[in-house]
Amino acid sequence: QVQVVESGGGLVQPGGSLRLSCAASGFTFSRYWIYWFRQAPGKEREFVAAINWNDGNINYADSVKGRFSVSRDNVKSTVDLQMNSLKPEDTAIYYCAADKSPVYRPGNLRSYAYWGQGTQVTVSS
Numbered sequence: 001q002v003q004v005v006e007s008g009g010g011l012v013q014p015g016g017s018l019r020l021s022c023a024a025s026g027f028t029f030s031r032y033w034i035y036w037f038r039q040a041p042g043k044e045r046e047f048v049a050a051i052n053w054n055d056g057n058i059n060y061a062d063s064v065k066g067r068f069s070v071s072r073d074n075v076k077s078t079v080d081l082q083m084n085s086l087k088p089e090d091t092a093i094y095y096c097a098a099d100k101s102p103v104y105r106p107g108n109l110r111s112y113a114y115w116g117q118g119t120q121v122t123v124s125s
Helices: none
Strands: 003-007 010-012 018-025 033-039 046-052 058-060 068-073 078-083 092-099 119-123
Touching: 003 092, 018 033, 018 092, 018 119, 033 078, 046 068, 046 078, 058 068
Parallel strands: 010 119
Antiparallel strands: 003 018, 018 078, 033 046, 033 092, 046 058, 068 078, 092 119
């Protein structure tokens, strides 16, 4: 089955860290842009970070710059999102998506080839 699968969510205290992972199943990330989005209850899905698997170009939302870091693991064939200094407002379901377009386009959610089911991140004391 062709899909992307997220893992690594959980409950963490404010100021803590979590690492999310996104894996491709049935295909490879080569030539894809891989995006991380999040959606909090009652809010729209918002862009978090993106990485181009081939050239390593990276982009972040302003709200996570300096705290989150996205990277690719060529051995495991995953895209990881390291989240540090977490805040309660980071609480959301985090989604991974893969886009075949070579163009960075964080606003074209409906055009992405694959979406994961999401993983819950809760930041609370």
